[in-house]
Amino acid sequence: MSVDLLGWIAGGILVLGGVCLLYRALLSDRSRGRRRCARCWYDMDAVAGLRCPECGRQARVEAGLRRTRRHKARAAMALGVLLLGCLAAVAPRLIRDPWNTLPTPVLSVVLWFHDDPSDTIFSNLTAALYSGKTTSFDRIMLARGCARRLRDRVGAAPGGIPPMPSGAGPTLANYWYAPSARVLDVIWRLGREARPAIPAVIEVSRTGAAADKMAAISTLVTLWPGTDDLRARVVQCLDEDERTRTAVLGAIATGPRPMDEVVGPILRAVQREKDSAGSTGAQVLARLGDGATPALRALVGDRRDVVRNIAIASLGMRRDAAAVPLLTPMLRDSSYKTRSSTIMALHRIGAASTPALDGLCRLAAEEPRITVRVSAVMALVPIGGGDARVVGALAAALADPKAEVRRAAAGELRGLGPAAAAAEGALAAAAHDSDESVASAARAALEAAGKRQ
Ligand SMILES: [Zn+2]
Numbered sequence: 526m527s528v529d530l531l532g533w534i535a536g537g538i539l540v541l542g543g544v545c546l547l548y549r550a551l552l553s554d555r556s557r558g559r560r561r562c563a564r565c566w567y568d569m570d571a572v573a574g575l576r577c578p579e580c581g582r583q584a585r586v587e588a589g590l591r592r593t594r595r596h597k598a599r600a601a602m603a604l605g606v607l608l609l610g611c612l613a614a615v616a617p618r619l620i621r622d623p624w625n626t627l628p629t630p631v632l633s634v635v636l637w638f639h640d641d642p643s644d645t646i647f648s649n650l651t652a653a654l655y656s657g658k659t660t661s662f663d664r665i666m667l668a669r670g671c672a673r674r675l676r677d678r679v680g681a682a683p684g685g686i687p688p689m690p691s692g693a694g695p696t697l698a699n700y701w702y703a704p705s706a707r708v709l710d711v712i713w714r715l716g717r718e719a720r721p722a723i724p725a726v727i728e729v730s731r732t733g734a735a736a737d738k739m740a741a742i743s744t745l746v747t748l749w750p751g752t753d754d755l756r757a758r759v760v761q762c763l764d765e766d767e768r769t770r771t772a773v774l775g776a777i778a779t780g781p782r783p784m785d786e787v788v789g790p791i792l793r794a795v796q797r798e799k800d801s802a803g804s805t806g807a808q809v810l811a812r813l814g815d816g817a818t819p820a821l822r823a824l825v826g827d828r829r830d831v832v833r834n835i836a837i838a839s840l841g842m843r844r845d846a847a848a849v850p851l852l853t854p855m856l857r858d859s860s861y862k863t864r865s866s867t868i869m870a871l872h873r874i875g876a877a878s879t880p881a882l883d884g885l886c887r888l889a890a891e892e893p894r895i896t897v898r899v900s901a902v903m904a905l906v907p908i909g910g911g912d913a914r915v916v917g918a919l920a921a922a923l924a925d926p927k928a929e930v931r932r933a934a935a936g937e938l939r940g941l942g943p944a945a946a947a948a949e950g951a952l953a954a955a956a957h958d959s960d961e962s963v964a965s966a967a968r969a970a971l972e973a974a975g976k977r978q
Contacts, residue, residue, distance in 0.1 A: 528617040529617050529618065531617075532613055532614055532615065532616050532617040532618075533614050535610075535613045535614075536610045536611060536612070536613035536614025536615070536616075537610070537614065538610070539606055539607070539609050539610030539613055540607055540610035540611065540614070541610075542606055542610070543603050543604070543605075543606035543607030543608075543609075543610055544603075544607070546599065546602065546603035546606060547600060547603035547604065547607070549596075549599070549603075550595065550596045550597075550599035550600040550602075550603050551593075551595050551596075551600055552593065554593060554594040554595075554596075555593045555594075556590075556591035556592060556593060558591075559591075560572070560590040560591065561590060561591075561592075561594070562577035562579060562580060562582055562584075562590070563582065563584065563589055563590070563592050564577065564580050564582045565577065565579050565580040565582070566594055567579035567580065569590055575587070575589070575590065625649060629649075629650060629653050629658070629659055629660065629663045630660060630662060630663065632646055632649060632650055632663075632666075633650065633662060633663050633665075633666030633667070634666070636650065636666050636667075636669070636670045637666060637669065646670075647667075647670050647674070650663060650666070650667045650670065651667070651707075651711055654667060654711065654714055654715070655714070661718065664715055664718045665718060665721060667711060667715060668712065668715050668718060668719045668720065668721040668722040669721050669722070671708050671709075671711050671712050671715075671719070671722040671725070672721055672722040672724070672725040673725075674705075674708045675705060675708055675709075675722065675725035675726060675728070675729050675741075676725050676728065678704075678705075699739075699743065699775070699776075700736055700739045700740035700743055701740075702736055703736035703737045703739065703740035704734075704736070704737060705729060705733065705737040705740055705741065706740050709726065709740050709741060709743075709744040712726060712744060712748070713744055713747055713748065716748070719748065720752070723748075723752065723754060723755065724754075726741050726744055726745060726748075727741075727745070727754065727755070727758050729741040730742050730745055730758060730762065735768070738769070738772075739768075739769075739772040742759075742762055742769065742772050742773050742776060743772070743776040745758055745759055745762075745776075746759055746773065746776035746777055747776075756787075759773060759777075759787065760787055760790045763787065763790035763791060763793065763794045764790060764793065764794075767802070770794045770797075770802065771802040771805070774791070774794060774802055774805045774806045774809055775802075775805055777791075777809050778805050778808050778809050778812075788810065788813060788816050788817045788819075788820050789820075791806050791809055791810055791820070792806075792810065792820040792823060792824075794806050795807055795810070795824065795827075795832065796823075796824075796827075803827075803829055803831070803832050804829070804831040804832055804835060806832075807821075807824060807827075807831070807832045807835040807836055808835060810824070810835075810836075810839070811835055811836070811838070811839035811842075815843075818840070818843055818845055818848075821836045821839050821840050821843075821845075821848075822836075822840065822845070822847070822848050822851055824836035825837055825840070825848065825851045825852065825855060826851070826855075830860050830862060830863060833855075833863060834860075834862055834863055834866045837852060837855060837863065837866040837867055837870050838866050838869070838870060840852070840870055841866070841869055841870025841871070841872075841873040841874060842873065844873055844874050844875070844877075845874065846874055846877035846878075848870070848874070849871065849874060849877060849878050849880055849881060850880065852867050852870055852871055852874075852878075852881065853871075853880060853881040853884055855867040856868070856881065856884035856885065856887075856888055857884070861893075861894045861897055864888065864892065864894075864897055865894075865896070865897045865900060868885065868888065868897065868900045868901050868904050869900060869904075871885065871904060871908060872900070872903070872904035872907055872908065874908075875907055875908060876907075876908060876910075878904075878908045879908060879909060879912075881908070882905070882908060882909045882912065882914055882915070883914065885901050885904055885905055885908065885909075885918075886905065886914050886915070886917070886918035888901040889901040889902045889905065889918045889919075889921070889922050889930075889934075890918065890921055890922070895927050895929055895930065898922075898925070898927070898930050899929055899930055899933045902918075902919065902922050902930060902933045902934050902937060903933055903937065905918055905919060905937060906919075906937045906940055906941060910941075910944070911941055911944030911945075913947065915941075916938070916941070916944065916945060916947045916948050917947075917948075919934045919937050919938050919941075919945075919948060920934075920938075920947070920948035920950070920951035920952075921951075922934035923935060923938075923948070923951040923952065923954070923955040923967070924951065924954075928958075928960040928962070928963055931955060931958060931960065931963045932960070932962055932963045932966055935952070935955055935963055935966035935967045935969075935970050936966050936970075938952060938967075938970040938974070939966060939969050939970035939973045940973075941970075941973075941974075942973045942974060943973075943974055943975055944974075945970055945973070945974040946974045946975065946976060948970075948974075949971070949974065949976050952967045952970050952971045952974070952976070953967075953971065953976075955967035956968045956971060
């Protein structure tokens with residue numbers, strides 16, 4: 526028989542005995558029709574009136590003579606036995622593992638006054654949090670415990686950094702090696718209830734050692750939607766050293782959707798960055814709402830390929846007609862990737878891209894990269910429709926040395942229908958193209974234009 530079971534049996538017997546004693550003390554000696562003095566319990570059945578002949582007590586009403594006799598000392602004894610029973614039941618556990626036996630509210634109060642060096646109380650409250658078994662009071666206490674740990678620079682467990690729990694803060698996962706990571710993960714799980722710990726997190730994000738600082742920044746970004754002081758600190762981080770800027774941009778890029786009000790600081794960070802962090806910043810801007818569109822326009826001419834291509838693609842996705850004057854010169858960019866993203870962006874923007882039509886016609890004729898040339902050919906009709914320049918450029922593309930380009934041009938002319946009539950000569954020649962798919966596309970275009978072969 527285990528010690529625990531013995532404890533429960535002994536406790537159970539004591540509790541049962543305590544309940545019996547309590548009943549006897551408080552409820553068993555009822556009046557049952559007898560008239561008794563409520564002070565000395567003299568039997569007054571034979572006495573007329575309300576005054577006790579024994580002690581002289583005057584009852585105010587008849588009911589005063591019919592009270593239940595309660596034995597206070599015995600009741601107290603019974604309560605003592607009950608308590609003893611409860612203690613006996615948990616005694617084996619209490620002796621073996623005191624902190625785990627205490628209910629979490631008690632633990633929380635203990636935590637308030639005393640943060641034990643053995644880490645047990647904090648661990649137990651944390652475990653309760655991870656299994657969803659805390660009250661809101663526990664969580665506030667836990668947040669206070671976290672704040673204390675961050676302030677005192679007490680890291681994770683004394684034994685080193687514990688394995689990362691599943692579902693750790695997504696942005697924090699990058700900095701799990703930081704000594705403060707576990708505390709910050711608790712804060713992340715506490716969410717809005719972590720408020721008491723926020724000043725400490727901000728303090729670590731300012732003055733912590735590198736890894737802790739980054740972990741704190743990640744946590745700030747995760748918690749950020751809720752609170753102004755956090756947002757202010759995030760904006761501040763964007764103006765700090767390169768490492769901090771990179772960390773905060775990375776955290777924003779993988780964290781929850783950021784707010785438009787950080788556009789300015791992010792743009793500044795992107796424009797200042799010399800390394801790849803600039804592309805992270807550009808990606809963050811691309812994820813933002815309409816508030817970020819002016820910042821993306823400002824990045825169209827960035828000297829880094831990656832940054833300007835992200836900006837150009839994002840402006841295209843936004844169908845930003847105001848960006849067309851900025852995009853048009855990019856058709857002459859030395860990087861074919863930029864020329865390609867610009868064509869696609871103008872294509873998406875559609876009819877509003879007409880000012881770029883001449884540049885696109887030139888690319889359809891002169892672009893050295895075949896795929897880019899094909900994109901240019903395919904963008905002409907969506908932007909210029911049946912414009913004479915479009916038909917002329919497509920007719921010229923029918924004589925392109927590459928079959929892919931000729932096929933695309935014939936397909937586009939076919940889509941124009943009767944508007945392609947001006948290209949009849951070129952189409953008639955293409956109808957005998959050495960490439961059968963080009964020839965059949967050209968014949969189809971002639972038919973659509975009403976010029977049957
Ligand atoms: Zn009496």
